[in-house]
Amino acid sequence: MGIVLKEISKSYDGRAVLKNLNLEINQGEFHVLLGPSGGGKTTTLSVMAGLTEQDSGSVSIGSRDVSNLSAGERKIGFVFQDHALFPHLTVFDNVAYGLRVRRIKGHEITRKVEYYLSKVSITKEKGKFPHQLSGGQKQRVALARALVIEPEILLMDEPMSSLDAMTKETVRDELKSIQQEIGVTTVYVTHDQNEAVLLGDRVSVLNNGRVEQIESPSELFHHPKTEFVARFVGIKNILNVSPIRINNHEAAVLINNDGMEHPIRIRVKKYPIFEKGKEINLCIHPEKITLKREEETYAGNLNRIRGKIVKRTNNGNGFMAIVDIGGTTLHAISSDFKVHENVWVCFAPDAAHPLCGKKCREAEQQRKCFVTTQVDRLKTEGC
Ligand SMILES: Nc1ncnc2c1ncn2[C@@H]1O[C@H](COP(=O)(O)OP(=O)(O)OP(=O)(O)O)[C@@H](O)[C@H]1O
Ligand SMILES: [Mg+2]
Known part of the structure; x- marks a missing residue:
């Protein structure tokens, strides 16, 4: 029953x-x-x-x-x-x-x-x-x-x-x-x-x-x-953003998480749920973030945010670097940096996706939604 x-x-x-x-x-x-x-x-x-x-x-x-x-x-x-x-x-x-x-x-x-x-x-x-x-x-x-x-x-x-x-x-x-x-x-x-x-x-x-x-x-x-729900199931990187410009494929959004000194502009893939000025939460999975040293060059297509390593953790599966980007933190998988080091936090526009609870319709987008969380270590299922 x-x-x-x-x-x-x-x-x-x-x-x-x-x-x-x-x-x-x-x-x-x-x-x-x-x-x-x-x-x-x-x-x-x-x-x-x-x-x-x-x-x-x-x-x-x-x-x-x-x-x-x-x-x-x-x-x-x-x-x-x-x-x-x-x-x-x-x-x-x-x-x-x-x-x-x-x-x-x-x-x-x-x-x-x-x-x-x-x-x-x-x-x-x-x-x-x-x-x-x-x-x-x-x-x-x-x-x-x-x-x-x-x-x-x-x-x-x-x-x-x-x-x-x-x-x-x-x-x-x-x-x-x-x-x-x-x-x-x-x-x-x-x-x-x-x-x-x-x-x-x-x-x-x-x-x-x-x-x-x-x-x-x-x-x-x-x-x-x-x-x-995202935080409760252990998703770390949540960005509260509002789109300021939306074109055919991409949107320029301002990250404005609580506690941030000033908003940071990034470019992300355009999602149907976006509306100019309407706040939405995006998440970026730690493995989608690349940390680079200040003097390193980077591919022009990536978003680049200045940050400082505030903590390193090792959960048994690898090192996680926690980076402050001006009042909020992002987690990235990396063992290359020391605490207090200045870094560039780099990620592709399509690395961020909205917390909308909807399945991505395109197969390619589904692949990009794939999250390495606890669930993947316990069961190897994709989305
Ligand atoms: N008999 C009761 N009299 C007064 N308040 C109660 C009573 N039972 C539960 N509550 C209140 O209702 C709320 C929900 O309680 P409940 O026990 O259902 O939570 P829970 O999700 O099981 O929490 P936990 O994970 O701590 O067990 C709490 O704020 C609790 O104080
Ligand atoms: Mg209970």
């Missing part, structure tokens, strides 16, 4: 947390809700589960409107961030709990519990109490407890946040394959973009109580619609 939220609003003490939120999750989908702290992710899950009552709007599971059903009447499995295991019950009894509440027969309980304990590889620990388990084991028990009721929808609220990196990787891979095998519609909350990429069939980015963009991970990273 899929789950649909229509025009959901929720306020606490007069403060709107969800604002006419719409979200349609397909049957069998692994859907990731990504967003910053306080963005309303837990509240959204809670409304889906019936643990929080929305002020307005509706929740449907499949073709059934469940808005007026209690949590117990919705067939939803919930994995909480802190596992929320019952401390006085063994692993077996924790997993069996939901079935006992539903008055399932004893032998059926044993069969189902054994099946899901083995599915999450925790059978050996079934006699232990939660305080005798590691974080990863608790996570598996919580997952088995949510799955054993064979829910229509599985909701998971930052379930990996307390695990170390290695355990996280193992549990995450297992979770993905269990979900694919069982095919249960899953909504998974995280603020970790790597998890979103690795787990999600689609990702929605929640900001300030609304879904800002909903997309496949690859599309989200390659074609973010807004500056918020």
Whole structure:
């Protein structure tokens, strides 16, 4: 079954947390809700589960409107961030709990519990109490407890946040394959973009109580619609520009990011979205920028901006130079320069492209939109 939220609003003490939120999750989908702290992710899950009552709007599971059903009447499995295991019950009894509440027969309980304990590889620990388990084991028990009721929808609220990196990787891979095998519609909350990429069939980015963009991970990273989404998925170089002259193929635009001492004029490819004087955000991927020493010559076709190296970082995949261009910074892939060195920041007019969330129609432009971000290191997909 899929789950649909229509025009959901929720306020606490007069403060709107969800604002006419719409979200349609397909049957069998692994859907990731990504967003910053306080963005309303837990509240959204809670409304889906019936643990929080929305002020307005509706929740449907499949073709059934469940808005007026209690949590117990919705067939939803919930994995909480802190596992929320019952401390006085063994692993077996924790997993069996939901079935006992539903008055399932004893032998059926044993069969189902054994099946899901083995599915999450925790059978050996079934006699232990939660305080005798590691974080990863608790996570598996919580997952088995949510799955054993064979829910229509599985909701998971930052379930990996307390695990170390290695355990996280193992549990995450297992979770993905269990979900694919069982095919249960899953909504998974995280603020970790790597998890979103690795787990999600689609990702929605929640900001300030609304879904800002909903997309496949690859599309989200390659074609973010807004500056918020772009920054949230780790895109570094965002230029706030306004076109001052537009001709057939190119536009002259002024970069005027917050904090800049004065606007800088550059030439960029003309995009249909451009309008004279109308501000728009462009991004330039670090590998599209070439840094040159002050005395070096450069091909006349490139944009050239004076800058100073303010920082160098190494993320394990190579060096990144961070260059101040007069009140705002740009990231470029380079190991050749020292901090405080003066440089020219050079890039071709077609290196910058708008954050419009639209796919480029031309194959050549699609190629140019290709972004080397986290997503490309994790999955080798182009756009
Ligand atoms: N029961 C509540 N009473 C009052 N305010 C609440 C309640 N639950 C949530 N809020 C507020 O609603 C906003 C959204 O909270 P929510 O827990 O949904 O965010 P979140 O995206 O899950 O954040 P995090 O990533 O930190 O878990 C926050 O400002 C929070 O303080
Ligand atoms: Mg939360």
